[in-house]
Every structure is written in structure tokens, then in C-alpha cells.
Amino acid sequence: MDEHERSEGAPRPLNLAPGTPPVLTLSGICKYFPGVIANEDVSLDVFPGQIHALLGENGAGKSTLMNVVTGLYQPDGGEIIVDGYGVTFAAPDAAIAAGIGMVHQHFKLVSRFTVAENLHLGWSETPRRLSARQIEANARTLSEKFGLAIRPEAVVGTLSAGEQQRVEILRVLSRGARLLILDEPTAVLSPVEVGELFIALRRFRDGGGAVIIISHKLDEIMALTDRVSVLRHGRLVGTHLTASTTPALLVAEMIGRPVTLATSYPRGNEVPVTPSPLVLEEVTARDDGGIIRLEGVTLSLRAGEILGVAGVTGNGQPELAEVLTGLRAPDQGSVALDGVAVKQADPAVFARAGVGHVPEDRLRRALAPSLSVAENAVLREYAQAPIGGRFGFSIVRAREFAQLLADKVGVKLPGAMMPIRGLSGGNQQRLVLEREIRIASRVLVASYPSRGLDIGAIAAMREMLAKARDAGVAVVLMSEDLDEIFALSDRVAVLCAGRLMAVIDRCDADRDRIGALMSGRTQAEAA
């Protein structure tokens, strides 16, 4: 036990009536996993009418701490105090009953049910005899009360991520939560949806509710929150009033040294003049539901160049990435890989030709969560020496390979045979990125690669992309963060409603013009 800051030392909120007790006090919370200290001696206070940010690197223990607070895990030490009384939550229901509700990053709604049905599911106040009209009316009342716009009759499976999240929040609030915990809620939202979320959170705060929000986006934290606590390697480093700190200070506290994201990544060499590794010609593609998502897209990648793809989420980005990596066959139009027309979509052919892919949803697509880190690390190279061959496979070599990958990107592995789902999301992302960069000798398609990464990891990820570019790889970077696109791209492509609005050189692109194109105006109008 050393001199690090205890909750008594942390500043009280400025505008709080003197004597107001905290809704939640954590005192010396510890949580251990085999070989990992997830939380140690964490003490903090959360006050009513306050939005409290929790900040920390990937794997710092933020999610674990919140899972302890909501009864998903039992603490190995320390005390949880709610309204002045020590409590133990055997399960999340108990936490809800005490007024603490959590919205997880992966939603837990029944996708075949309507919004109204989901809201009433497993709720003690649900009337015994149900009529669709009545619960929809109820849902509408709740929606107005908490200022969260929803469509009660819509089936949840058809909703966007932002809409589903609103349903989750409403579900928690309707059960009388006074403390709302959100784990990286903005990672899946478009900027407009983020704005709507923040309005609702402020409204909840102004009504006396308390919020704990986990986010890696410092500008969001500065704009939204009242206080901020920083975790590093499972320990609390400090709690501050947001108004009296700065992003740079927070980053330094979080990582242990100052980190700034570069605004440009000058290339180390000339752009090589080589034929395009991948060309799309008038490509039209449908999603699995048969809806047209890409229309008449013509695009030619250039070796040694980063092509940024800007666009509001849900305007054809996943389908574009899938067509570029052989996961989806175009309906019309053609794809040429190294000048040869591709007849059939086959990801194996693309991978062999040197096309790497960091997909949007890594757990669903790029990893087998229940298998070991070793097995996941070799997913792209298992058939090559020294790991395997035509028939063989060596788990020993796979383990060594995984360790190599982890060392390269600075991920501490408790063991290469642990299931990869035990790693924090950011560490999974780093491993996937390194794995893909290794095979991407011609093309690398990276969809939202900074999602869920902390700022240090984002800086490292950008360096990796720039290095791939310098090595002559054609990089496609999809991102919702225009700063990221401007910092890295040589050209910027804008997608809107499945159409490629324009492909502009970086030097001719500015925020207004890209913004106008993103909202569907043509290039002539935008110029």
C-alpha cells in the first residue's frame, strides 16, 4: 500500500450541496484473475447529479470494475457502499434492485421481439395480462419521460446499433436505476447518435441521476462529464474534476507518459508507380437480406497509398470491405485482383494474394473466441512453415508464434493457451491488426481499426498502417473519425447510401467538402 490517492483525497464536485452523500462508494476493491491483477485497491465516490468518466488503457480493468459493481463478479477484496450501506450483489438483479443498472457493449436484447416487448421482459411491473397496444403505450410514456426516442412497435433485430442502445438504456432506467453505467457506449455509434445519447444522459443527470461512462474518446469525456477517474494496470491513479484537467494530463496519467496523436504521417519514400493491386469496376452488391448496399462503385487502389473511406456508418462500408477481401461476390460489375478478373468470391484466394482484413466486428468474424490465443494467432499462417504444412500442424510452434505476435504489439499474455475471449477487446484488436499486417503484402483493408483502442494503442496502430503504406501496401482505412482519415490518407473516398460520391486527393479535401459529400450532395454542389 503506497501513497496513491484514496477517495478522500479526490475533489468533491463543485456544484454539489454540502453534505450530499455519494450514491456509490468503492473502497479498496480488488479483483484477481489467475495470473492477472484486474483491480487492486480501487476507491472512488460517485455522486448524484454527476457524470463520472472512467478512463484507462485497454486491459486497465475498467470493465472488470464495473462488472464487480453490478454483481456480475464478486470482489476479492474491498467494499461496495450504496447510499452509505455496505452491500454485496450476488447477481446483476440485486444491483438493479439497488438502483444500479449497466448497459454493456454487447447488447442483451431479444432480437425477434419488439421494442415494447423487450422493455417489459422480466420486469416486475409488467402487467399480468398483456396487450400489444398497452405495452406500446407504456413504452411511449417511458420514452417521453426519459427523453429517449424509440419506436415501440419495431422489431429489435431491425434496429441500428444506436436505436438498440437507446432501448437498453430505457430498459435500465425504467427499472428505477439511479446510477447508470455505460461501457464504451459510443464505440458503436455514429456521431449524430452520440449527440443524441449525450442529450439523454445530461437530462438524466439534471434529474439527479448518476452516470458512470467508460470511453476512450477524450473529447467526449471533456464535453460530457463532471468528474473523471483514471485506472492504470488495475489501480486507481487519480480522480479529477473534468473542468480542472486537460486531455494531455489525462493521457499522461493513463499511459504513464504523454502521448499525442500525430496529425500527419509523412511517407518515408516516394510512391512507387506500379499497377493497381485491386480494382473495382461498377460494382453493385447486396447484403445478406438482399438489399442493395453498394451501387456502381468504381475504385482503383494504389500500392503504397492509404485510401481513407469517409461516410456515416451504415452507408455500405461493411459490404465494400467484404467485396474488397473476397467475402462477398458483387451482384454486378467486376473485381480485378492484380489485373486478373476474380470470377468467384473466395477469401482464400484474396488472402493468398496478400490481402489482409481487419473486420469491423473482430469477435464475430476475425476470431474464434472460445479457442486459444495461439490458435487464433495463426489463423492466417497455419498452413505455412514452421506452424504447419500440407497436412501437419504444430501447436507448439503456434504458441511461439502467438508469443511473437503479442511481444511485437506489446500485449502481455498470461499464457498463449488461454481462450482469446479472456483478453480485453483492445488487446484482441492489436493482435488481429498485427496478424493481418503480416500477410497483407498487397492490400490491407482496415475497418474502424481504432474502435475500442486506447490512445496509446491508436498511436501504435496508426504507425503500423503508415509503415505498411511505406512498404508498398495499398491500405484502405474505413473510419468514422475524420481526423484519423485526414491524418493518414493520401486520398479520401466518400460513401453515401452505397454510392461513391467522390475520390479526392488529400490536399484538395477539407472538412466542409467531405461533410457535404457524406450527407449526399454531389461533388459539383460540394465544391
Next chain:
Amino acid sequence: MSSSRTRLTVVPTQRILVGRGLALLAALLIVAVTLAAMGRSPITLFGLVMHSTVGSRFGLEDLALFMTPLMLTGAAVWVGIRVNLWNIGAEGQFYAGATAATAVGLFTGLPPALAIPAMIVAGMAAGMAWIFVPAVARAWLGVSEIVTTLLLNFVASLLVYYLATGPWADRVTGALASTERLHVILPDIWGVVHWGFPLAVFTVVVLGVLLARSRFGYETAIAGANPEAARYAGISVAPRVLAVLLLSGGLAGLAGMVEVAGTVHRLQGGIANNYGYLGIVVALLARGSCLSLIPAALLMAFILDTGIVLQTTQISASAVLAITGLLVLAIAVGDELAAYARVKKTS
């Protein structure tokens, strides 16, 4: 500090072993208490069971005979579960394998040196054939293999009854309950224990090594754990689903061949003796490890043998089922408890 226990996501093998040992003891205790309450002496019965199983030459031979088919049906189910496929039809594939082996053994007139390999091939091929349609339906159409493989068990069972009492029935004895004795059988190596036993052990070991060390083993593990990730990595899932299910059917068919050619020597109704279903239990007991199929089959064989011994002392057959259920439950509880570990504070 109230609670210092945590649930491990990966449980070390020693913990599982200790947990299961304690579970077995607990189950034995419950059985003993129940027997005592029924007015029987648990000590006497225990002595009897021990003598008739591990305590005598005949007992050991019996155990080995029970273990042989259980290792193979256990392996059949295990290769499926490993990749999230549930072959509930090992029973049916067992019948199919036994039938095909019988056909070779009765009607070809081959010399033993050729007939035995031919029976093995025929038995495995028949097992594969029996699972072929469910496997294709699962691989390309996504039809649940659980239902289709299960239903075919009843077809296979009735077919064997029909053959053994009808067209293939033994006209010599006139009993009309089974075929005549096979012309070629697996030679014995130790008492009544035949070559099927080392063959089964060998099969399990080879299977374990191959799946752990082969590209096929790796690719099927990925395809089973996350089909979407497999596709992303360029691994086509459907052919591998088919291959795994065919392998599963082949192993169950081999079990049928070994049983008819080594132990029973005739095809008769009910020859599968629930070995296909018990294979599911054996596979679940073995968890992730192929080699563990051997001790799991031993345990199951011990339970079956115990049942027979107890029946000879007028304890009802349902008591045996109850004991089996109790043991499986105790082991499941033991595994769960083994996952909870006390965590020492490290800093």
C-alpha cells in the same frame, strides 16, 4: 474479506481429477447409504462388486469387453462434440457397422487374413453410409444433425431385428433369434478379450494425435468454434462438417464391427446394447481430451459391470440406471466445483 474464490475460465487438469475423485467418493457414499437403508449390507455388496470387476480375472476380462465398444462410440461422439456437432446416432451407425461386418463374415467366404480387414472396412463404410444423409443435410442445408441422426437409430435397430430373425436367421439351431456364428472372428488375446481391445485403444490414441497435430484438426476446430471466422480465413466449412460427421459415423461403425466380430460373434437384435448412447456419456466425461476417452470408457464399463453384478443379487435394473445417473451428476458437479479456486493475493 468475505469471498476470495473466483471461477477459473480454464481449469487445470489436476483440479478436475481431484474434483472428480471426490465426486465419485460422494456418489459411492450415497449408494452405500441407500443400500444400507434397503437393508442390504453395503460392505458385502461392495466386496462382491470389487471381486466381480477389478478383483478377479473374469471381472477384468468383462471390463475390457465392455470398454472396447465404449471407447469407439465415445470417440465417435467426441470427434463431433469437439467441433460442436452432436452425433446422437452412434447407436444406429453401430448397428449398420455390425450388419455390414456380419455380411462379410457370413457370405464372402474370404480367408481370415482378408476377411478381417474387409470387415473393418465394411463396418466403417456402413457407419459412414448411415450418417451420410444427415451429414450432407447438416453441412449444406443446416438441418440439425441431432434429430436426423437420432431418428435413424430406430430404423437401424428394427432393420437388424428383421435381418436376425428373418432372412439371415440361423436355420440350424432354429431359435430364429440371431444369425449363425460368423465364419471369421477376431482372435482372442487374453481370455475372452480379443484384438478389438488393442484396436480400440490404438484408434483413440491415433485419433488424438492426428487431430492435435494435423491441419485437418486445426481447420475443423476453427470451423466448429466460429464458422464465420473460418470463412474469413478461407476455410470452407461445409466439406469439413461432412468429413467430421463421416469420421464419427465410421468410428461408430467400427465399434459395431468389433462387437459382432469379437464379442458376440453373431448378429442379433439389440446387439448395440445402448453403447451408442453411452458413447455420449463417455465423450462428455472425457471433455476436451481424446486420450481421456480411455479412462472414461473404463468408468462406464465399471458402472455397467456393477449393474450386472447387482442385478444378480436381486437389486432391480432401474437401481443401476439410477446409479449411473447419480455418478454422471456427481461428476458434473465435481467439474463445476473444480472451477472455483481460492486466489492468493499477489502483488
